[in-house]
């Protein structure tokens with residue numbers, strides 16, 4: 200068998216020389232520069248694999264002048280040799296082939312692992328984006344209450360500048376009194392605020408800040424109607440609807456920020472809190488849990504559906520009440536509220552000791 204190979208050895212350039220090789224069943228002959236020939240018995244060859252990816256066969260030997268090394272890189276030639284090896288080299292060549300096979304298997308595995316290593320984050324990110332809103336909602340569920348309160352405080356600080364707060368009126372005391380009755384024993388520390396704003400609205404900030412617009416007090420026909428709205432609104436905090444809605448509108452990074460305590464920027468990102476919209480499920484849950492809270496507080500529940508009816512009537516105007524746009528009150532919802540109240544049987548209640556006309560008058 201004749202071929203050329205890169206040879207390093209005494210008298211050759213340090214980078215090696217590409218020389219003709221003749222291999223037969225008992226010896227290897229090398230055509231050296233200046234017509235010299237070097238022959239050596241196959242028994243003196245030491246075989247090994249090397250090079251990048253173990254793709255090179257190395258034949259090495261020692262003679263009086265020094266150490267020689269011959270590199271066989273051509274895969275086709277290696278295959279040919281492996282198929283018909285000289286008997287003296289058969290075992291050594293089989294060993295080389297085995298070594299290369301094992302190396303390739305490991306190599307394939309590690310390339311696979313590497314690909315996975317690089318692709319996995321991309322895959323995960325894809326999954327995240329694909330399922331972002333469900334995920335942020337889950338993330339919101341993991342936010343510790345203390346963290347949620349801190350977030351709420353930061354948001355409130357940023358938002359309250361845009362509100363004209365009303366203090367020390369009968370209406371403040373009414374909101375506070377009813378609110379405290381509805382949230383007795385809650386894990387949240389609630390704070391109740393009144394804002395001068397003629398739109399019929401109320402909203403809750405994660406962590407327990409509840410804001411009632413003066414327009415809502417003016418539109419409510421009784422303290423029980425105010426209680427109905429507060430009971431519903433409080434449940435958006437208790438059930439973390441507002442936190443979830445916020446996390447969903449802000450995205451994953453904000454969701455993670457809330458969990459890991461990086462609140463910087465989140466509060467500033469939250470705008471239009473009074474316009475946060477909730478899902479149908481969240482509304483239904485707030486209604487039903489709100490009813491439970493009314494029951495626990497021994498407050499007559501009739502105010503809740505009747506307040507929503509008041510809102511419905513107002514919706515006949517060109518500009519529907521703001522509370523309706525963030526909490527759609529459909530006929531169906533009012534009907535199911537009435538049905539839930541009827542199904543709950545006996546409802547022991549104590550009247551709210553509030554002079555409602557005086558409460559309304561305190562805001563005029």
Ligand SMILES: [Zn+2]
Nearest residue numbers: 477482485526
């Ligand atoms: Zn709602």
